[in-house]
Amino acid sequence: MTETQSAPVREAPERAVAAIELSGVEKSYVSHGETVAAVRGVDLRIAEGEFFSLLGPSGCGKTTTMRMIAGFEDPTAGAVYLHGSDVTGVPANKRDVNMVFQSYALFPHMNVFENVAFGLRRKGVPKDEIRSRVGAMLGVVDLAGREKRRPAELSGGQQQRVALARALVNRPRALLLDEPLGALDLKLRQLMQVELKRIQREVGITFVYVTHDQSEALTMSDRIAVMNDGVIEQLGTPREIYERPATRFVAGFIGTSNLLGGEVAGAGERAVLAGGPDERIEVPLRDGAAVAVGERLELTVRPEKIGIGLDRPDEGLCRVRGTVTEVVYLGTSTNYNVTTAAGADVVVFLQNATSADDIAVRGDDVWLSWDPRHSYAIHPDA
Amino acid sequence: MTTLTKPETAAPRAPKRRRRISGLRLYTLVLIGWLILPIAIMILFGFNDTHGKQNFRWEGFTLRWYVHLFDKSDLTTAVVNSLTIALLSTLITTVLGTFAGLALGRYRFRGRGATNIVLFMAISCPEIVMGASLLSMFVTFNLPRGYLTILVAHVMFSIAFVAVTVRARVVGLDPSIEEAAQDLGAGPWARFRLVTLPTIMPGVVSGALLAFVLSIDDFVISNFTSGATVTFPLWIYGSTRTGTPPQVNVMGTLIFAVGVVIAIISARRNARAVR
Numbered sequence: 001m002t003e004t005q006s007a008p009v010r011e012a013p014e015r016a017v018a019a020i021e022l023s024g025v026e027k028s029y030v031s032h033g034e035t036v037a038a039v040r041g042v043d044l045r046i047a048e049g050e051f052f053s054l055l056g057p058s059g060c061g062k063t064t065t066m067r068m069i070a071g072f073e074d075p076t077a078g079a080v081y082l083h084g085s086d087v088t089g090v091p092a093n094k095r096d097v098n099m100v101f102q103s104y105a106l107f108p109h110m111n112v113f114e115n116v117a118f119g120l121r122r123k124g125v126p127k128d129e130i131r132s133r134v135g136a137m138l139g140v141v142d143l144a145g146r147e148k149r150r151p152a153e154l155s156g157g158q159q160q161r162v163a164l165a166r167a168l169v170n171r172p173r174a175l176l177l178d179e180p181l182g183a184l185d186l187k188l189r190q191l192m193q194v195e196l197k198r199i200q201r202e203v204g205i206t207f208v209y210v211t212h213d214q215s216e217a218l219t220m221s222d223r224i225a226v227m228n229d230g231v232i233e234q235l236g237t238p239r240e241i242y243e244r245p246a247t248r249f250v251a252g253f254i255g256t257s258n259l260l261g262g263e264v265a266g267a268g269e270r271a272v273l274a275g276g277p278d279e280r281i282e283v284p285l286r287d288g289a290a291v292a293v294g295e296r297l298e299l300t301v302r303p304e305k306i307g308i309g310l311d312r313p314d315e316g317l318c319r320v321r322g323t324v325t326e327v328v329y330l331g332t333s334t335n336y337n338v339t340t341a342a343g344a345d346v347v348v349f350l351q352n353a354t355s356a357d358d359i360a361v362r363g364d365d366v367w368l369s370w371d372p373r374h375s376y377a378i379h380p381d382a
Numbered sequence: 383m384t385t386l387t388k389p390e391t392a393a394p395r396a397p398k399r400r401r402r403i404s405g406l407r408l409y410t411l412v413l414i415g416w417l418i419l420p421i422a423i424m425i426l427f428g429f430n431d432t433h434g435k436q437n438f439r440w441e442g443f444t445l446r447w448y449v450h451l452f453d454k455s456d457l458t459t460a461v462v463n464s465l466t467i468a469l470l471s472t473l474i475t476t477v478l479g480t481f482a483g484l485a486l487g488r489y490r491f492r493g494r495g496a497t498n499i500v501l502f503m504a505i506s507c508p509e510i511v512m513g514a515s516l517l518s519m520f521v522t523f524n525l526p527r528g529y530l531t532i533l534v535a536h537v538m539f540s541i542a543f544v545a546v547t548v549r550a551r552v553v554g555l556d557p558s559i560e561e562a563a564q565d566l567g568a569g570p571w572a573r574f575r576l577v578t579l580p581t582i583m584p585g586v587v588s589g590a591l592l593a594f595v596l597s598i599d600d601f602v603i604s605n606f607t608s609g610a611t612v613t614f615p616l617w618i619y620g621s622t623r624t625g626t627p628p629q630v631n632v633m634g635t636l637i638f639a640v641g642v643v644i645a646i647i648s649a650r651r652n653a654r655a656v657r
Binding site: 070072091092093094098099101102103105106107108109118119122123166167170 | 558577
């Protein structure tokens with residue numbers, strides 16, 4: 001009774017119906033008599049046509065989450081909705097989503113055409129329509145003319161595109177991709193990232209992309225959910241995730257991040273941390289966050305936001321003293337590793353736009369400076 | 383300098399390499415000869431124009447035995463028994479063994495380890511022991527020995543070979559292939575028929591061929607479990623006391639020929655599947 005009453009309430013959202021919605025989804029396994037939680041309460045709304053990434057280290061629950069959307073795993077608790085209807089407990093072959101597997105999972109005994117036509121044949125689509133739809137889809141993934149090839153006769157990148165075509169030809173409500181570029185070499189991977197984005201724009205289908213590669217997620221996604229230990233640490237656009245990491249984990253996992261800590265010496269709109277003589281470390285307190293004087297606070301600054309110089313920086317900038325421990329020349333940029341007077345290790349990326357020589361060499365005492373707006377306070381409990 | 387040293391290093395190397403190749407060639411020829419000679423003699427003596435009871439001395443060429451192949455009706459019965467038992471046991475064994483191999487290769491379940499050990503025991507158990515114990519078992523259960531007990535025994539000892547061959551194939555397969563089929567709308571039966579079975583087919587076929595070969599030339603276990611029923615190997619064994627007729631060589635030649643054809647087809651198919 002309560003079930004039937006509560007279901008319509010959940011199905012009536014304030015906004016447009018989400019393509020995929022997870023509500024309080026949990027998944028635990030029993031292994032060797034012990035219960036292991038893989039996913040510990042995930043709430044998600046993925047909009048129609050969105051390129052959405054689940055990003056996290058291996059074992060964070062991202063693949064389990066995707067497999068629950070696909071229907072290969074049933075959640076221990078919570079519900080999965082596809083376009084507003086509850087599909088919890090519906091098996092994968094009866095769900096209107098398709099998946100691209102990490103290993104591609106092409107049928108080795110079938111040629112390219114038969115592989116791509118498999119889903120349509122299962123649905124009983126007329127032969128003529130199958131031929132035209134498969135042909136068109138092979139055109140989209142740039143494999144026209146290779147219908148008769150066996151998967152073993154194709155390169156890794158081509159197999160990848162067959163797997164993509166085999167899923168997309170069914171016009172699913174959403175396409176799930178499980179680390180699909182993991183087996184390709186770097187060049188091909190970068191090529192396929194652009195290619196995937198193009199295909200997604202072309203077919204207009206919701207993509208859910210699972211990856212542990214942060215640059216991949218940043219490149220392609222409209223939004224990213226960063227997962228760790230079975231929960232979503234942060235959900236936002238690539239820019240939000242990168243520029244404003246909400247937790248220490250996100251700051252460390254996405255890109256290179258510098259963590260600075262200290263006692264709060266003054267609080268107001270901005271918290272001022274106690275530092276060495278003439279140093280100034282400030283962080284704006286956003287979203288109504290409050291700290292008290294004497295509390296310990298940590299903040300992050302991205303390496304490319306920090307400037308480095310031998311002279312004292314201008315007033316109004318955050319400034320910290322340090323000693324250069326390493327200089328790495330990378331062509332387009334130079335990385336400086338600096339140990340601050342307080343003992344924190346800070347990385348600075350400097351574009352080699354004008355400078356012909358390095359600003360500092362190993363052993364130099366330098367000033368680090370950045371705009372206080374680029375300081376982000378980390379949740380103390382994270 | 384270079385023109386001087388070059389012929390010096392090249393000259394001693396050439397005969398060395400040639401000698402190694404000829405050694406390898408000799409070894410290969412001896413090995414092939416060793417394997418083929420008994421078969422060649424069997425085929426040859428199927429054409430022997432012998433007039434005595436024994437077929438040991440070459441007395442000239444004839445096609446007589448091919449014409450009078452079915453003259454010895456008890457021999458014909460024995461061959462028919464052997465063929466039908468081999469076909470039936472292969473059929474039963476392949477179905478049961480394939481499912482066993484699939485389960486062992488794909489799933490972890492209670493008793494999996496025990497099943498693997500039992501399979502290994504069935505393969506490694508000496509035939510004479512297995513034959514003797516089967517006989518005691520049939521006698522204990524008071525089952526009349528005959529066609530049926532031979533069939534049961536053959537299924538019993540060849541099932542492990544099929545299961546092991548299929549298991550090896552299943553273990554090497556990507557399990558997400560079946561998930562992909564499910565994802566694309568295939569139910570359990572369609573998944574098995576369209577994806578699982580075709581991908582493990584090379585293993586199933588090798589297992590079936592093995593089962594057939596094991597059954598058709600089995601003597602030891604059949605001897606214990608046959609009762610009054612006679613199979614081809616049992617008939618030949620019995621005939622050695624009075625003289626083995628050349629029809630036996632002809633039957634052997636024909637069975638061998640069919641085996642060779644099947645082996646070639648199977649090898650070609652596997653080569654294509656690998657490519």
